[in-house]
Amino acid sequence: MISSDLIKNALSYLGFLGLEADGDLRQEVAEALSVLIKMQRFRYLTKRFDRRLPFLEKEPYRTFLGDAPAYYLSLMTLGGEVELYLRRLALTDLRRALVADACGSALLEQLADGEEARCAEPLSRRFCPGYEGSPVEDVAEIHRILDGGKIGVALTGGGLMIPQKSMAAVLAIGGARGQRCNTCPLFAHCVFRKEQSVCKRSESN
Amino acid sequence: MQALGKQLMIFDGGMGSELEKRLPAVPVPEDLNITHPAVIREIHGAYAAADFITTNTFGLNPIKYRGAYPIEEVAHAAISHARTAGKRVFFDLGPTGSLLAPLGTLSFDDAYAAYRQMVCLTRDEVDGYIAETFSDLYELKACVLAVREHTDKPLFATVTFDESGRTLSGATPEIVATVLSGLGVDALGVNCSRGPGEMTEVVRRLLAVSEVPVIVQPNMGLPSYRNGKTVYDLTEEEFLHAACELVALGVSVIGGCCGTTPSLVSRLADLRGTPVVRPSVTPVPAVCSGTRRLVFDGGVKVCGERLNPTGKKRLKEALMSGDLDYLATEAIRQADAGAHLLDLNVGVGTGDESALMRRAVTQVQEYCDLPLQLDSSSPAALEAGARYYNGVPLLNSVNGEERVMDAVFPIAKKYGAMVLGLTMDERGVPKTARERYEIAARIVERAGEYGIAPHRIVIDTLTLTASAEQAQVKETLEALRLVRALGVQTALGVSNISFGLPARPLLNKTFLTMALASGLTMPIINPCDTAMMDAVRAYHALSGYDADCVDYITAYGEAAAAPTQPTPQGETPDLATCILRGLKSRAEAATEEALATLASPMDAVTEILIPALTEVGRQYEEGKLFLPQLLSSAESAKLAFAVLSRRLPKGEAERGRVVLATVKGDVHDIGKNIVGVVLASYGFTVVDLGKDVPKELITEAALVNKPLAVGLSALMTTTVPAMEQTIRHLREAGVTCPIYVGGAVLTEELAARIGADGYAPDAASFARSLLGRLN
Numbered sequence: 016m017i018s019s020d021l022i023k024n025a026l027s028y029l030g031f032l033g034l035e036a037d038g039d040l041r042q043e044v045a046e047a048l049s050v051l052i053k054m055q056r057f058r059y060l061t062k063r064f065d066r067r068l069p070f071l072e073k074e075p076y077r078t079f080l081g082d083a084p085a086y087y088l089s090l091m092t093l094g095g096e097v098e099l100y101l102r103r104l105a106l107t108d109l110r111r112a113l114v115a116d117a118c119g120s121a122l123l124e125q126l127a128d129g130e131e132a133r134c135a136e137p138l139s140r141r142f143c144p145g146y147e148g149s150p151v152e153d154v155a156e157i158h159r160i161l162d163g164g165k166i167g168v169a170l171t172g173g174g175l176m177i178p179q180k181s182m183a184a185v186l187a188i189g190g191a192r193g194q195r196c197n198t199c200p201l202f203a204h205c206v207f208r209k210e211q212s213v214c215k216r217s218e219s220n
Numbered sequence: 221m222q223a224l225g226k227q228l229m230i231f232d233g234g235m236g237s238e239l240e241k242r243l244p245a246v247p248v249p250e251d252l253n254i255t256h257p258a259v260i261r262e263i264h265g266a267y268a269a270a271d272f273i274t275t276n277t278f279g280l281n282p283i284k285y286r287g288a289y290p291i292e293e294v295a296h297a298a299i300s301h302a303r304t305a306g307k308r309v310f311f312d313l314g315p316t317g318s319l320l321a322p323l324g325t326l327s328f329d330d331a332y333a334a335y336r337q338m339v340c341l342t343r344d345e346v347d348g349y350i351a352e353t354f355s356d357l358y359e360l361k362a363c364v365l366a367v368r369e370h371t372d373k374p375l376f377a378t379v380t381f382d383e384s385g386r387t388l389s390g391a392t393p394e395i396v397a398t399v400l401s402g403l404g405v406d407a408l409g410v411n412c413s414r415g416p417g418e419m420t421e422v423v424r425r426l427l428a429v430s431e432v433p434v435i436v437q438p439n440m441g442l443p444s445y446r447n448g449k450t451v452y453d454l455t456e457e458e459f460l461h462a463a464c465e466l467v468a469l470g471v472s473v474i475g476g477c478c479g480t481t482p483s484l485v486s487r488l489a490d491l492r493g494t495p496v497v498r499p500s501v502t503p504v505p506a507v508c509s510g511t512r513r514l515v516f517d518g519g520v521k522v523c524g525e526r527l528n529p530t531g532k533k534r535l536k537e538a539l540m541s542g543d544l545d546y547l548a549t550e551a552i553r554q555a556d557a558g559a560h561l562l563d564l565n566v567g568v569g570t571g572d573e574s575a576l577m578r579r580a581v582t583q584v585q586e587y588c589d590l591p592l593q594l595d596s597s598s599p600a601a602l603e604a605g606a607r608y609y610n611g612v613p614l615l616n617s618v619n620g621e622e623r624v625m626d627a628v629f630p631i632a633k634k635y636g637a638m639v640l641g642l643t644m645d646e647r648g649v650p651k652t653a654r655e656r657y658e659i660a661a662r663i664v665e666r667a668g669e670y671g672i673a674p675h676r677i678v679i680d681t682l683t684l685t686a687s688a689e690q691a692q693v694k695e696t697l698e699a700l701r702l703v704r705a706l707g708v709q710t711a712l713g714v715s716n717i718s719f720g721l722p723a724r725p726l727l728n729k730t731f732l733t734m735a736l737a738s739g740l741t742m743p744i745i746n747p748c749d750t751a752m753m754d755a756v757r758a759y760h761a762l763s764g765y766d767a768d769c770v771d772y773i774t775a776y777g778e779a780a781a782a783p784t785q786p787t788p789q790g791e792t793p794d795l796a797t798c799i800l801r802g803l804k805s806r807a808e809a810a811t812e813e814a815l816a817t818l819a820s821p822m823d824a825v826t827e828i829l830i831p832a833l834t835e836v837g838r839q840y841e842e843g844k845l846f847l848p849q850l851l852s853s854a855e856s857a858k859l860a861f862a863v864l865s866r867r868l869p870k871g872e873a874e875r876g877r878v879v880l881a882t883v884k885g886d887v888h889d890i891g892k893n894i895v896g897v898v899l900a901s902y903g904f905t906v907v908d909l910g911k912d913v914p915k916e917l918i919t920e921a922a923l924v925n926k927p928l929a930v931g932l933s934a935l936m937t938t939t940v941p942a943m944e945q946t947i948r949h950l951r952e953a954g955v956t957c958p959i960y961v962g963g964a965v966l967t968e969e970l971a972a973r974i975g976a977d978g979y980a981p982d983a984a985s986f987a988r989s990l991l992g993r994l995n
């Protein structure tokens with residue numbers, strides 16, 4: 016059974032924010048999720064750190080981590096099968112590829128949430144390199160430190176992860192560190208706010 | 221080594237965990253061969269109860285090693301330390317740590333070169349090699365070939381499986397055993413992963429398929445991290461108990477991996493000499509890709525014929541122009557239609573067939589996981605395909621000519637491939653079934669001299685056209701019946717039967733049915749021809765292969781027969797509606813209907829297509845339509861435009877070319893693909909260069925195509941510099957057309973800063989801007 020939250024999140028990746036998608040598209044999303052759920056081989060690497068690594072000494076990580084006594088780095092992926100499936104669809108059916116791509120992102124988030132919920136310590140939201148102006152290049156640092164190759168995640172010359180449905184993140188120990196909407200650098204252009212909604216990062220969520 | 225496979229032999233245990241007990245953690249354990257030789261010798265000595273000692277070189281290859289010493293110095297030191305234990309020394313070859321394409325960036329050749337370097341450095345000093353802890357079978361293939369091509373020393377190869385029973389790259393134990401047995405390793409098996417108890421099922425599956433001895437090196441259970449140290453959850457007694465069960469299953473070599481100790485290995489050594497009693501393995505005819513294995517198990521296996529340029533103009537053009545996406549698309553179509561394996565032939569009569577075969581194999585296996593039948597009259601092309609194929613292929617073909625068999629059988633032997641044999645020789649195709657049988661028998665006999673058993677042979681008794689040689693039809697069928705007695709599989713290119721006659725599908729289907737009844741097991745047909753696939757399913761139902769007709773009923777039962785998407789009664793959307801609502805399936809028919817009411821095809825473009833697309837774009841910008849709907853509308857318009865362009869006078873349909881590419885270093889291309897579809901829907905000719913495209917290629921395409929514009933895409937900030945370099949390269953080469961950029965990280969300001977002429981926030985605005993330039 017696919018949760019309505021998962022469908023909703025997939026639709027939000029497709030741009031449906033606070034709007035009702037028609038029944039056909041909801042069905043299409045549900046079918047794509049069903050395929051991906053069977054196909055995925057979610058893998059998760061994580062490691063706890065007490066001391067601040069050099070790349071986290073800069074903003075915005077410094078503010079994000081605040082006075083957290085420790086933190087985790089994590090790296091996760093839906094696996095190579097999903098990657099190749101998405102590539103196949105991109106060649107043969109672009110609409111389905113687009114839907115499946117959005118569903119993959121939503122599924123990855125959900126599986127990561129589930130993994131983090133099992134942690135005995137209270138964790139903040141995930142903060143991924145690229146958020147709030149942090150350099151995307153820091154993905155490579157997390158990949159190197161956790162040895163992402165162990166779970167089948169490779170880096171391109173440009174520092175991007177393959178499979179594309181992979182995610183690298185920092186999580187502070189000590190509970191929620193949400194972004195307040197009015198201090199978010201994306202406030203002016205936020206599509207969620209325009210739809211009177213909020214993103215996963217917001218404390219208002 | 222005579223005991224291998226007959227009596228249990230013992231490998232040593234974990235090196236890393238023993239180092240951890242003695243020394244603080246170091247980033248490059250291989251350097252300890254130089255800095256702490258006494259410690260390394262002490263550990264090897266502690267494992268002297270084993271038959272085999274593994275060098276401390278797991279990470280020693282030019283791709284992974286980042287230590288402080290010359291690689292050859294470390295290798296020689298490691299071997300000399302291992303020698304002090306007085307046992308056979310096997311050089312440890314571990315993974316490169318980089319992932320191979322397509323899921324990584326390392327090339328097969330680079331991986332091969334790294335292992336070749338290590339083998340050439342060490343082959344005169346060691347007793348053998350153990351390639352261990354591989355999680356990607358393709359990388360392991362590169363390693364095995366590097367060893368096999370540079371030494372005759374024994375080679376053991378092990379992989380790691382996860383809890384799902386697959387490697388990280390998706391290979392099952394059966395696939396691992398099929399590929400590694402075929403490549404001629406001396407023992408294959410599983411190491412690391414988990415404890416011996418959790419390995420039981422994987423070991424059982426390996427033993428059921430492997431034609432060579434099986435080696436097992438489990439961890440000391442599952443690891444956990446306590447007080448700064450990695451600890452494992454099994455006691456020696458628990459490990460030994462589970463190990464005895466593995467020995468009872470029939471493993472030939474046992475040792476330990478992470479967390480195992482000299483004490484444990486000494487106790488394992490008490491089992492040395494235990495007779496190896498394993499279930500007998502009945503060799504089965506099988507081919508496989510990296511993730512899918514096909515066993516010829518008595519059912520009909522459909523070989524898709526569509527990847528062969530003979531008589532296929534579009535495919536020939538694609539192969540000659542390097543448009544290998546087309547090849548991949550055709551492969552996917554055949555897979556979706558139910559093919560079991562695909563014939564791949566790239567013979568276009570010009571150019572380097574071996575190089576093209578290699579590229580084609582690489583491309584097809586990225587997108588389609590069906591096993592491949594490599595089809596060429598050039599042994600060099602067959603070898604190139606077999607080498608770069610991530611799996612075990614079927615080679616098409618040999619025939620009764622000695623020179624052909626001499627050229628092809630060694631390739632089949634080297635790569636463990638199956639071989640298709642044509643029942644013809646230098647005298648041509650014999651007229652009688654008996655003569656064809658005799659050629660088949662000769663092929664089987666000669667294959668046997670190369671160690672290729674009859675079950676790995678597929679005999680094609682050759683379909684001749686009924687219009688020219690009617691009497692030969694029954695000879696072909698009779699030959700099928702005869703050759704089955706040789707223990708081989710059988711093949712026919714079925715549709716050859718109907719050349720030159722009307723109602724070809726009828727003849728093809730009838731001949732297929734006759735051939736199946738005569739013993740045909742691998743028809744080479746177009747799987748997208750539903751009548752032919754229907755005949756195969758019906759044959760399976762009637763022959764009993766489809767037990768209780770389950771597959772047949774699933775395919776043709778009441779539920780399957782019902783229309784899945786009923787069309788609303790009375791609704792016949794016109795062309796504008798088709799585009800506004802993205803009704804792809806009706807777009808072409810609606811275009812034909814529209815043409816009947818308009819003065820000219822161009823009216824359909826200007827009065828229906830463009831206004832409808834403009835409306836779609838407006839609704840998208842207002843947030844009333846979303847990307848999936850925009851895409852469906854664009855695809856509908858693209859289909860409509862294709863119909864119209866065939867009716868428009870030459871030149872009138874051409875709005876100009878647009879070269880699109882995602883720049884070097886960026887692998888995200890869905891946005892660029894959407895732009896391509898939308899531009900095509902407006903009638904632009906899109907030259908899509910794909911993703912991760914070097915600036916030189918983009919410039920070359922721009923110079924050749926003289927486009928209306930170049931569109932570059934980049935999703936990440938890290939690849940914007942590549943975009944800037946590409947723009948500079950285009951300008952320096954004299955490309956004067958406007959260059960547009962787009963992608964998640966781009967803004968109008970950034971576009972201007974990197975030298976672009978235009979910024980396209982989305983596909984529709986890009987199309988509008990191009991139309992504006994035309995006007």
